[in-house]
Amino acid sequence: MSGPDTPNHVNNAAGPLVEARGLSHDRSGQCVLQIGDWQLNSGAHALLLGPSGSGKTSFINIVTGLLTPTHGDLLVAGEAMSALPPAGRDGLRRRTIGLVFQTLRLIPALSVTDNLALAQQLALGSVDRAAIAQMIDRVGLSHRAAARPRQLSQGEGQRAAIARALITRPRLVVADEPTSALDDANAARMIDLMFEVAAATGATLLVATHDGRIAERFANRLDLVAPPAKAA
Template sequence: MLIEARGLTHRIGNRTILDLASFQVVSREHALLLGPSGSGKTTLINILTGLVTPTSGDVLIDGRAMTGATAAARDALRRDKIGLVFQTLRLVSALTVRENLSLAQNLAKGRSDRSEIDALIARVGLSHRADARPRDLSQGEGQRAAIARALCTKPALLVADEPTSALDDVNAQAMIDLLLESAAASGSTLLIATHDHRIRPRFPRAVELQALAMAT
């Protein structure tokens, strides 16, 4: 089991943000997390990837504990197993596309392989922009660069948060094509959090989260 979560709850003040009895994902089983704004999709993504500690519950990633681990252990597990594509690109502005990937690979693996990086940049269609900095990229180019950065460590789990929310129909489908093709080439399992029902037919499995009422 690549992802195994049990009894997850998360509260902020008197408000319950997430209440999920169980959630599991098998390796190579791509899945969607669907739901309206306020349903806890991003919170669940952040808990699964160790960026947020839940109020209660347990998360295992490829058999290793994410919850209950030290911050250093969560960082190591995330580096070893997870690639993240955030809603905001979070590329290092002072570095080129190639340098962003090299930095990510060095941090995760302690090494940088120029040939691997250039092959990945080519796979996402950015060979002609490898030496460009983030501010010089179009929105679509920036998204592809962020996907390449997430994949450069060959993660077991590739997580994307609302990757199509700002895209029109044609570009939304192109983004999903790219994510699915890139995950397949890297052997990664893809988990996408979204409220975009346009991409639902592309995934065999979807989990629908519901917005929770304010607790008293």
């Protein structure tokens, strides 16, 4: 999907984009996530599906370097995210991953345009205003480019969050429960938008949800189950 004008996508065919090796995680002596071996190749969008308590958020936090697994390794773009020091994790995340949080986490004091500009500056060290305008137009928010987050509807805010995640042209977009608060029609529109913009930028999607309505849209699924409670 990528082209020569997408520098963050260099070598995206060399092995899996995300790879778990013998991965599991414990909390207070109780297993809360059991993945084992799993991989996601570039362009092979995947759904991380499971009920509350199955470890979806833990896995997302491990993939993005916010949590160190108790056992095993997690590699992103061939680099062992779980083995890197904090500064190394920050760098790999900035270079490779775009995040769409369940809560939007847009900066309230900044406009939609400036939220995207800040994301670009932090990840790439420079700002491309033309690219920002194009991305905002692509997600249908040109008329709201100067608006601040509190002035946006829920749907507009979600589109702004997707635009922010994609403006750095990441190889991997990780979305945590992007449709959980939406009705059927808007959930479908949200996933349509994510696929459309990912295709345009060459990104791979990893979407964590308990929302079975969107499961059929993904050819690849990682179904999680809540680990059994530890015997007393």
